[in-house]
Amino acid sequence: MHYVGFALQWLMKALAVVLAITVLNFLIVRLAPGDPAIVMAGEAGAADSQFLAQVRKDFGLDRPIYVQLATYVGKVLTLDLGRSYRTRRPVGDMLLERLPATLLLTGTAYIFALIVGALLGAIAAAKAHTFLDSVLTAVALVFYATPIFWVGLLLILVFSVQLGWLPPFGMHSLIPVKGTLWQMLDTLKHLVLPALTLGLFYVAVYVRLTRASMLDTASLEYVKTARAKGLPEWRVLTAHILRTALIPIITFAGMQAGNLVGGAIVVETVFAWPGIGRLAFDALFQRDYNILLGVFLISALMVVFFNMLTDLAVRVADPRVGSRT
Amino acid sequence: MRRILRRVMQNRGAVAGGVVLAVILVCAVAAPLIAPGDPMATRGRPLLPPGGQFPFGTDMLGRDVLAGIVHGARISLLIGVMSTFAAVLIGVTVGAIAGFFGGWVDEVLVRFTEFFQTIPSFVFAILLVAIMRPGLASIIIAIAVVTWPPIARLARSEFMSIRHREFVEAAVLSGVSQGRIIVTEVLPNAASPLIVVSSLMVATAILTESALSFLGLGDPNHISWGYMVGAARTVFRQAWWLSVFPGLAIALTVLAINLVGEGLNDALNPHLKGRIGA
Amino acid sequence: MADSLISIRNLQIELPAGGDRVRAVDAIDLDIAPGRILCIVGESGSGKSMTAHAIMGLVPRPLRATGTISFDGNNLVGLSEAKLRAIRGRRIGMIFQDPMAGLNPVMRIGRQIEEVYRFHGVSGPYAERVESLLGQMGLPEPKLLRHALPFRLSGGQRQRVMIAMALALDPELLIADEPTTAVDVTTQKQILALLKRAQAQRSMAIVLITHDFGVVAEIGDEVAVMQHGRIVERGPTSEVLKRPRHDYTQRLLDAVPRLRPRKSAVSERSAPLLSASNITRDFVNRMGLLGPRRTVHAVQDVSFALARGETLGIVGESGSGKSTVARIIVRLLSADKGDVRLAGVDRNFLELRNRELAPLRRRVQMVFQDPFASLNPRRTVFEIVSQGLLAHGMARSEAERRVSELLRLVALDPSAANRYPNSFSGGQRQRIGIARALALEPDVIVADEPVSALDVSIQARVLELLADLQRRLKIGMLFITHDLRVAAQVCDQVAVMRHGKIVEMGPSAEVLFNPKSEYTQLLVDSIPGRNTFGSDVPDRAAELRGR
């Protein structure tokens, strides 16, 4: 496997894609009516032309678009994502502060969904067309069909309001807990409900995908050979059917991984989770272009990175890919 | 066609889904008959619990929740179907051209599709709605622009595989023009997987609309389920019926569409229905 | 038979409602003697494969087998999973038809073979046990092969690995479901020889399912003929082939193409209708942007000429480039180099661009191999056959008349015009394909393996139709096939191709019966059951004189 060639190819592609995205996003974001100065004036309940002119001059909003674009791309290449109009803080810092929260939430939900979903999907496929199968598929469908925020609010109502087992929102409890271990435990306790809300939807997706993929693989000829060899059913199911059925699932999971950034806005809103999904949402309404572009950039990098990872994973899982004689 | 219908009927889930969908379609079409008058008009005291004159209760402006659900069906389905139709139109065109002609055309279009996937789809939808001033049209366009890439990828792979089938080559030899070949030879055979996927997309579109309304980007001039659940969020605790009924309506519709989609899928490509046991 | 290994009594397998038959297997009784090779022969859909699967308990749900298959004291039908598993792979081995799909694509060869040992309680290191097994099967460098993945092996090699797996624990019975149907003639000969040797060494029984009487003649000690789920005849191979008692068996035997020289109908060769010279085409594939380039020389400098009313056969094994040549001639594939001249056209047919190409394209049409893939399932027969006519501007009413005429020409009832392809059998579909090819009154028809997907009996009738049409319409025909017997029966001239080159070309009687290159000789010798069916060609000298 010529890894150098592969890595080089990925690097070139990543750079080109990210640059193209940055430019296009820069232009798209500016299409939204109004600008940060108006928003800040609105919030302050006070403004005069000098205030508006001041804000716009400070951030070069008064200069022509292409000049703004050139400066922005120039800065991005030096890893400087510009500053937020509202808080005047460097966007890089703001994103770094909030990225771990998003990755923790979406990462946990993603892994939980992948494992539980694939497992349940495999069971449903193994027991295809039995009662258990229809129950699992029905439950998967229900979670696939219910709006995420609705599930979130219901979970809060049941588990934190009525039963009081879990905190309803936020990432840490109010009185800062001492000791890293306790803090970790505290964050985990806060993580359960939001990760569950986000996870349940994706569990449903993976159950259906795994089941269909396994049923497809089961009808292939070599499964019959495996049985003709007298292998026990569990061996046939795992080593032969599941092993190959995983390949389309890995591809799908790779695609989903790229979308981890934006996927959690609704959950971050309901659970007051300090992630960059909600940051992007607020930035959009505050027309804080640089933050929005920063989030888009991170998301683009993650998509390109995970695509590469998926390519690698698929090549490992399915040696036929890429080394066909 | 009768054969496909017969096979769909055998799938219990699809039948149940079909029945529920039919009820919802009836609501959407005959909304003014079932709940006459403007669903947005105040009818009674605000926040009345379900029962008596208002089987589903009233919202904070005293509007009848049942009327909202019946009329909401029309808007939610409209958004779901229209945005999916637009997405399928864009997706199939791009996918067909890329898949059928291949070469550099394919390369360019694949890059173009990939670009759309790098932007987090939901944030992009919100951005589009904000740009085009929130409203029905902008929601439909936003959802369509965000959901066409998967359809394009599917159409591309379908077209690529069918393009090399022998009956297509026979048509080429008979001197049939490429345009006609796409329409008469390739598209009909690529239709079945596309139908199944687009039925699932209608469901996802309705969910997206409800999420947009939840975040305050719904169109206040038209009552939709998403708008109702979004508006009810603040009184989630004491007026549970304001979000439960529309939420149920969304879930049921999406469930029904999925079941019908699954039934279609089994009917159109029966071998998929295979078994694991010998 | 008292000491039979397996005795099958009243075996029945129901078909789901709506099929064209009630039962796949209809109450058959069959005894399998130990240490002998029993061939079960029959056309597709005769239930032969289902019977084999029933023995192994692999009848796919929702079908269910009833009746008794007694083996070593218990009835395999309905036996508990645990007991069945103990037998499968240990006491009865099985191999299947398609080597390409028979092995797990993502698991190394060695591990797939180890599984047989591991899950039947054989402990200890497996390395050299597997390697010796692979060696016995005649596979090159077993040490390397153990770590290879299936897709690196050829079809023949994969079939040998499958056989190795089946024979790992020296089973008493090996069931082979059409083991050589999907491989080339030369490979088929080696595989049959391997099976015969393995059977002799292990004195085990083999049940071999096939549709080719040649294979039966080559390897079978006994034979059972099946039709519509019933056994119509059974007995020692030599007897059944010489004096078949049942007329169905007789009909099948007659339909088997003989390697008989063909009286060349064309007295002398008129001006060439189509002449091709120095056709070359390479295929380049590259892994990833910077991966190494691999070039395959599919067609190298091929030249030939085709006269009106004459059939030129191009014969060769898979990968010899014969299909590539065919597709280049009909302009479905572009050639790197090469010149093709149609009678009356002074330009190179390969270089014409769309406007000039369109009118000439109708003069060269093609008949495809797979009857099920060459007709668009979603269009009526009329639309399929008339698509060329309509595209060239013929009025619909005129086209309708022309289609009915064409259908009658290929011995199909004109009423078939408004039905869909899925309501026709393989043979009927191929006739529709031929009607489509004839619609534009072409000068040349390129037939790419037109009959290889059909059952023997139907094959014969379609070949007769082609020969008859060619005589009546004076068309030149380029006939691509891997089966020398079919080539001998149909072609006036024959060209033998190997690795993209023509190794030998000339009159079919000459090339096939007095081959100059020994590759052709190898091909001729590899024809299964050659001496049984070739008996009416005792002496080459006589055959030459017979001209």
Next chain:
Amino acid sequence: MKTSLSRSGSCLAVALALVGLVLFEAGHAAAQPTRGGTLNSTLWPEPPGIVIGIHLNAPTLLPSSKIFEGLLTYDFDLKPQPMLAETWQVSSDGLTYTFHLRHNVNWHDGKPFTSKDVVFSLTKFIPEVHPRSRPTFQRADVSAPDDYTVVLKLKEPYGPMIRSLDVISAPIVPAHIYEGTNYRDNPANRHPIGTGPFKFDEWKSGQYIHLVRNNDYWQKGKPYLDDIYYRFIPDSASRALALEQGEVQLATQNDIELVDVARLKKLPNLRVDTKGWEWGSPISWLEMNLRRAPFKDVRFRKAVMYALDRNFIRDSIFFGMAKVATGPIHSSSPFYTSDVPTYPYDPQKAKALLDEMGLKPDANGIRVKVSLLGLPYGELWDRLSQYIKQALGQVGIEVTLEPSDVAGWGNRIANWDVDMSTTYLTTLSDPALGVARTYISENQKKGVLFTNTSGYSNPEVDRLFAEAAKEPDQAKRKELYTKVQKILVDDVALAWLVELQWPTIYDARLKNVIHNGLGPNDNFADVYFEK
């Protein structure tokens, strides 16, 4: 000492509180402010900054007013009270203001507070960054005869001056930190240095702002609280939940949806207070673009007033947390008069006026079609727009709601690209500061929000406002403002709806939360948890 209210649901909380109540009543007289305790308050949206002046957003004011202080503060009747200025005199001609500063006051970094800081704040810092107070302090020459005395000299008397020295209009910032730097980018903005009772400790983006007690505060023994957490919770339902469960003890302004406030009011462990907005005096109105056809005609504007049932708005939209507005000036202002034309809910009169204008209803009862750009500040304002559309619809005015987000809304109003729009604005402590800007002709500045965007222009009104601003005699000013109110209301310059009374909701055991005109924006020096 975090409140130990157990989480086992509200019924247990009721029992505990009842016991608490009894104790409270008995020991009322002897209640001494107890020291200690952590106050958790909700705060949303997360403020852009924490230095008053550089940012004037409501979320900035809440924490910042605990860190910085002004020369004065104001009681519920907006009478000036001492803060950094111990005593002060105003000359009879109203031109000279002299302030005597407190001694022994230190900045949080230990540096002493002197008149140099006041002069720097009033002459450099505020005119540069504070758009609202810029015109006020450009009128005055500020000098410091000695370290603890500051003198303001005016060219002409300016009524509102005495009421513009609170911490929000005139924050006193440390000269030694800001002098000579670019105020907006000064690193101190992220961890501000003030003189107030609480010091800045930490700001975790997306989570909370943490202030701790200033042990060296000039009011000895104060503040009573140990520290304050301002927690960012994006979802109003979650905020209400936090309050109910005692995880949070204070919620202000529109942190909680008004419909929830009505519910929370009944809970024994919570108190709701709508006072404390006198200084801000926010009024909500429906603005009509007088540059466009139907709105030019005063009869149409009167018809709109008659068509809106402002009692329904007060009760069903604002759930009683409001007062029907009669005119441009807030009822808590000394210059307010109720002797103005009134517009009771009278749809028939509205229809009569529309008929008089010649706007006859067509086949399905529609006389005219207009559009409304509703304030996009959450679900409350959506319902207000829905009601306006429905109410005007009943008299034949078909309203199309134009949904938008904050930036789009601000942009279209500032550029006069709208038929009607709803908004609310603080009219501040003096009409010259917070009212005139909306009605005087010369303040029509395209592209700038909160100016005279409705396009109303009346020379008489301009004259009255100018004169009233310069008039030193309070009685004369009241007379002038009464005339102005009569004209504006008769002219229906705007369709005033309600005076907003944002609720402050706090834990029953929290004392002195709202005890002056600044309400929750007071410096909380006196707030304590009763044992």
